[in-house]
Each structure stands twice: as C-alpha cells, then as structure tokens.
Amino acid sequence: MKTQRLLVLLTLVNLALVVFALAQTRPALAADVPDVLRGRALEIVDPQGRVRASISVMPAGTSAHGDRYPETVLLRLITEQGRPSVKISASEEASGVSLAGPSGTSNTYVILEAKDTTSALTLKNEDGHEQKVKP
16 A cells, blocks of 8 residues: 555656646747858758759869969859759959759850959840840
8 A cells, every 4th residue: 555655646746747847848049149150151952952052152263274263152043953043153353143044955044244344144045046235
C-alpha cells in the first residue's frame, strides 16, 4: 500500500512539474539581431538544392581573348533548369542589366549597359533580328 501511495505522489509531482514547465514556455526570440549580414557570397536554393539566385563578387581577371575585366558584383536569378535569366552587374568601369529569354533559346535577350561615359540598350530576338539604341 505504501508503494502505491508513493507512486501516486511521484505521479502528481511529475504532473505538477510538467504543468509548471509548460506555463513557462514563451515564444523564441532572438536576443541580439545583427545589424548587417556579411559574407563573400549569398546563394538561395530551391527545395531540390538547386541554386536559384546568387550574389557574388567576381574577381578581376583576363578573358581567353586577352581582354581585361574588372572586379564585379553580380546578382543572378536562375530558372529551374539552371539558366541565369536575370543578371545585374556593377563594377568601377560599367554596370548593366541582362534579361535572357527562356530555356531553349540562345539569342533572345535584352541588355541595358552603362560603360565609361556611354550607355546602350540592345534587344535581340531568336530569329537574329537585333536593335541597338544609343543616345
């Protein structure tokens, strides 16, 4: 009989502890919210793990044709098939926006560019028709 009373008492104490613990629960809040998120690059991925958007700093270098290109900050928005359809870039020498056609196209695009002291808008269709607009 003493064992039964002890078990009932322990059960009641455990129940009281659980009720007390649940009563103390509060929403989780971040204690210190950082003012700035810093890093060398940022990638946003979809549920399948594919990169769908990225911001990165591309180092200066030289192309295969020998052309020099400056350090550039590049934002890419990428389709589910991996095509970077939207690009926004900025460097000391130029900045621009590129909008590419859907996957399966190779010559459909719009480029808005400001380079040195000039600017231009280039429109091109898949059929090869191209129009450049310069002030």
